[in-house]
Amino acid sequence: MSTKRPQPRPGVLEIEAYVPGKSTAPGVAKVFKLSSNETPLGPSPKAVVAYNETGKHLEDYPDGAATELREAIGRAFGLDPARIICGAGSDDLLNLLARAYLADGDEAIHTTHGFLVYPIATLGTGAKPVVAPETNYTADVDAIIKALTPKTKVVFLANPNNPTGTYLPFDEVKRLHKALPPHVLFVLDAAYAEYVRRNDYEAGIELVATSENVVMCRTFSKIHGLAALRLGWMYGPAHVIDAVNRIRGPFNVNAAAIAAGIAAIEDNSHQERSREHNTKWLAWLTEEIGKLGLEVTPSVANFVLIHFPNQKGRTATEANAFLMSRGLVVRQVGAYKLPNALRMSVGTEEANRLVVKALADFLGQAR
Numbered sequence: 051m052s053t054k055r056p057q058p059r060p061g062v063l064e065i066e067a068y069v070p071g072k073s074t075a076p077g078v079a080k081v082f083k084l085s086s087n088e089t090p091l092g093p094s095p096k097a098v099v100a101y102n103e104t105g106k107h108l109e110d111y112p113d114g115a116a117t118e119l120r121e122a123i124g125r126a127f128g129l130d131p132a133r134i135i136c137g138a139g140s141d142d143l144l145n146l147l148a149r150a151y152l153a154d155g156d157e158a159i160h161t162t163h164g165f166l167v168y169p170i171a172t173l174g175t176g177a178k179p180v181v182a183p184e185t186n187y188t189a190d191v192d193a194i195i196k197a198l199t200p201k202t203k204v205v206f207l208a209n210p211n212n213p214t215g216t217y218l219p220f221d222e223v224k225r226l227h228k229a230l231p232p233h234v235l236f237v238l239d240a241a242y243a244e245y246v247r248r249n250d251y252e253a254g255i256e257l258v259a260t261s262e263n264v265v266m267c268r269t270f271s272k273i274h275g276l277a278a279l280r281l282g283w284m285y286g287p288a289h290v291i292d293a294v295n296r297i298r299g300p301f302n303v304n305a306a307a308i309a310a311g312i313a314a315i316e317d318n319s320h321q322e323r324s325r326e327h328n329t330k331w332l333a334w335l336t337e338e339i340g341k342l343g344l345e346v347t348p349s350v351a352n353f354v355l356i357h358f359p360n361q362k363g364r365t366a367t368e369a370n371a372f373l374m375s376r377g378l379v380v381r382q383v384g385a386y387k388l389p390n391a392l393r394m395s396v397g398t399e400e401a402n403r404l405v406v407k408a409l410a411d412f413l414g415q416a417r
C-alpha cells in the first residue's frame with residue numbers, strides 16, 4: 051500500500067458503488083421509468099404547493115431538528131416526536147446507524163437479496179457484512195439466527211424486501227428479535243410498509259415501542275412520491291435517537307423536504323389513492339406476466355420481480371434490452387445476485403399494459 055497518498059479506511063475500497071436505476075432509454079421518444087419504485091401518481095399536490103412556498107426563503111437555514119415534521123409524523127402514527135429522527139432519505143439514516151454502531155471488526159447481517167445499502171453502509175465503517183441465506187427469495191429467520199456471532203452488532207432487515215417484494219409476518223419478526231442478544235441493534239427497514247395489505251404484517255412500531263434494541267426506518271421516497279427531495283425518518287428508543295442525533299449533519303434535512311413532508315404525511319386521501327392504484331395493478335401485473343409463462347415472485351410492495359429462463363433469446367438481459375427499445379425502463383438486478391431476473395415498479399395503467407404487451411412480444415407469443 052502506498053503511503054505517499056491518503057488511504058481510505060479498510061473496507062471502503064471493497065464497496066461496489068450503488069448503481070441507481072436508469073432513467074433514460076436512448077433513441078426512444080417516450081420513456082416510462084419503472085426502475086426505482088417511484089410512485090406513478092406523483093406526490094400529493096399539497097406537498098408540491100408547500101415545496102414551492104419554500105422557494106421564497108432560500109436564504110434561511112432549515113430547522114435542524116425538523117420539529118414540525120417530526121410532530122406531523124408523530125400525529126400521523128401516534129408516536130412521541132422525541133423518538134423520531136429525520137434524514138436525507140432513509141439511506142442517510144441507515145448510514146448514520148452504521149456509523150454509530152459499527153466499527154472495525156464488527157459484523158452486520160443482511161440477507162442474500164437484501165437492500166444493497168446495507169453492505170455499503172457496513173463496509174464504510176470498516177465492519178464486515180455477513181450474508182444470511184434466504185428461502186424462496188424470502189428472509190429466513192433461522193438462517194439469520196445461525197449467522198449471529200459474538201461480533202454481530204447490527205441486523206438489517208428490509209420488510210418487505212427490495213428487490214424481491216417478499217415479507218416476513220410479524221410473528222417471524224418477533225421470533226427473530228427474541229433470538230437477538232440485547233446489545234445487537236435490529237434495523238427494520240419498512241420503506242414499502244404503506245403498500246402492504248396483509249393481516250399478519252406490521253411495520254414494527256410496536257416492537258420499537260417495547261424494546262431497547264429495535265429501530266424502524268421509513269421513507270418519503272415511495273408512496274409519498276418525494277424521492278427527489280431525499281427524506282426519511284426513523285422511530286427508535288431514546289438512547290438510539292440520541293446517538294444518531296450526535297453524529298448526523300446539523301441540517302441533514304432541507305427546508306423544502308420538511309415542508310413537503312408535512313403536507314404529504316397529512317394527505318391521507320392521496321396515500322389511499324396510491325395504495326389502491328398499487329393494489330389493483332400489482333395483482334394485474336402478477337397475473338398477466340404469470341400467464342406469459344414467466345415466474346413472478348409474489349410481492350406485497352410496489353414492484354414485481356420477474357424471473358427469466360437462462361436460455362438464449364429469452365434471458366433477463368435480452369428482455370431488458372427489448373423493453374428498453376420500447377422506452378420501458380426497468381431494473382436489472384444482477385448486483386442483487388439475481389442475474390436472471392428484472393424488477394419493474396408498478397407504473398401507470400398505460401405503462402403496465404405496455405410492459406405486458408412487450409414481454410408477450412419478446413417471448414414471441416403475440417397477443
Ligand SMILES: *Cc1c(COP(=O)(O)O)cnc(C)c1O
Binds near residue numbers: 141212239280
Ligand atoms: C427505496 C428504499 C429505501 C428508501 O430510500 P431513501 O433513501 O429514503 O430514498 C429504503 N430501503 C429500501 C429497502 C428501499 O427499497
